[in-house]
Amino acid sequence: MGHKAAAALAEGFRGQVVVPGDPEYDAARAVWNGAIDRRPEVIARCTGTADVLRAVAVAREYGLLAAVRGGGHSIAGLGVCDGGMVIDLSPMRGVRVNTEHRIARAQPGTTWGGFDHETQAFGLATPGGLMSGTGIAGFTLGGGFGWLSRAYGLACDNLLEADVVTAEGRVLTASSASHPDLFWGLRGGGGNFGIVTSFTYRLHRLGPAVLCGAVFLPGERLAEVLAIVRDHMLDAPDELFASCVAGAAPAAPYLPAEYHGRPVVRVGVCWAGRPDRGREAVAPLRAALAPFQPVADTVQARSYAQWQQALDPGWGPGARNYWKAEYLSVLDDGAIRAIAANTARTTSPLSDVRLAFLGGAIARVGADDTAYTHRSAPYLLTVNSRWEGGEAEPHIGWTRRFWSEMRPYSSGGAYVNFLGQEGPGRVLEAYGRAKYERLTALKDRYDPDNFFRVNQNIPPSS
Known part of the structure; x- marks a missing residue:
């Protein structure tokens, strides 16, 4: 069936059609998460809307399961499928x-x-x-x-x-x-x-420059650091975004060599405005962190594009990943102790724990204005298992236990972009009952056959 579909697809298709056995096949089916290993029958590498239309028509005609790939960065590996067709949009980059x-x-x-x-x-x-x-x-x-x-x-x-x-x-x-x-x-x-x-x-x-960067501190001070950032962000201006990451220090030139591979906590900040005003806003936070002997402080004025790329090393494709994420409504001392204790039990030097401080403009959009939910949640915790070889279970088990211990502090919701293959119950948590029912009605109207189902799926009511 796959070869027949590939032959039919090639008629009037400007992009590349890839099938098993082609030299490009393994590279074309690979996604960012190395834990995902799926083998589609056809990969349609689209160059424009006309190619997408052709791919959809052929997949429907031949009854093929269709996965849609953009950047291929989905933690659940939703940009590829076993059997079926991958509608690959990655060549469309204009x-x-x-x-x-x-x-x-x-x-x-x-x-x-x-x-x-x-x-x-x-x-x-x-x-x-x-x-x-x-x-x-x-x-x-x-x-x-x-x-x-x-x-x-x-x-x-x-x-x-x-x-x-x-x-x-x-x-x-x-x-x-x-x-x-x-x-x-x-x-x-x-x-x-x-x-x-x-x-x-x-x-x-x-821009042209924004104040951004990170303060790195010894990992054993994680609990104190989280409390300081929490208190600072309670009344921080909307222009300031902060994120804390706890994990092993990278072998980066801006960190002392003796800290490479040791546990650190990184307090990343970005000020969306004039750098001089950003320095004023960040100064009290840096002062509060100073007694904990920062390993490095890279906060400075640089281009936003440079800062976007600064965290890329060590997070490229190929490693195996398993994540669990949860919006938190509470970050009291009990929650912080739980985060610190579970972080200390990490099973891989590639894994980390991330806490994003939300609010600001996110929370000012009306709750029902978009399908996105949980706008009032002030924190998003992500437990990221990442490893390169060996058994998966120790890492998956650590992530699940960590997440389970944080559930009492949850706002009751999941972030759909950080969901793995966690089942329909977690998809429902991402939206809540009322929005989920509204999305189901929308699915009934635009995709009643659930053609688009290789996703965090909201099936039609039928």
Whole structure:
């Protein structure tokens, strides 16, 4: 069936069609998470909307399961499937910036590194991921928070328009004025309703330099550090975003060699405004951390694009990953002790624990304005198991036990972009009952056969 579908696909298809046995097959099916090893029958590497339409039509005609790949960064490996067809959007990487109207139109294979490269040439940006290698597509469709989000909201809050290929082969433009119900669902509902072939974002003035960087402290001071950052962020200006990461120190030139591989906690900050005002806002935090003998302090004015790339080393493709994430409503001393105790029991030097401090513009968007949920949650905890070989169970077990001990502090929700293969119950937690039912009704309208189901799926009511 796969070879017949590949032959049918090739007619009128401008991109590359890859099947098992082709020299490119293994590289084309690989995704960022090395724990995912799936073998599709056909990979359709699309060059534009016409190719996407052709791929959808052939997959439907031959009854093939369809996975949609953008940046390939999904922790659950949703950009690839066993059997079936991968509709690969990664060759579609065009970005066009309109400086007069401060908007950018980008194709779904674009990464945030590529997007920022184009927009920062004009001193403009929109909230993107915490690392440059993340793709814009799945990130935006799941909500998408990053260094600029307390100032300007989520990626989906800055989405103005999306061109969508539906399961029945129509091309729709979704915005607040056109197909507003679909536009609502695209902003947080994931890839459940179609394939977005073009994203139009609102841009904001940023740069040429922003104050950003990290303060590194000894890992044994994790509990004290979390308490200090928590207290500082309670009334911090919206322009300041902070994230704490606990794990083994990288072998980086800005860290003393004697700390390489030792436990450290990194307090990362980014100020979305003038660097001089950022220094004033960050000064009390740096002063509060000073008694804990920082290993290094890299906070300085640099380009936003440079900061987006600073965390990329050590997080490239190939390693095996298993994550669990939870929004927290409470970060009291008990929660902090639990985080510190579980972090100390990590099973791999590649693993880490991340705590993002949310709020600001994220929380000011109406709760029902988009499909993204849990806007009022002040914290997002992510437990990231990452390893290269050996048995998976010790690492998975550590992650699950850690997550389980943090559930009493939860706001009752999951972040859809950080969900692994955790089942329909966790997808429901990502949205809550009321929104889930609204998304189901939307699925009934735009994809009643559940053609798009290799995702954090919201099945139709039928």
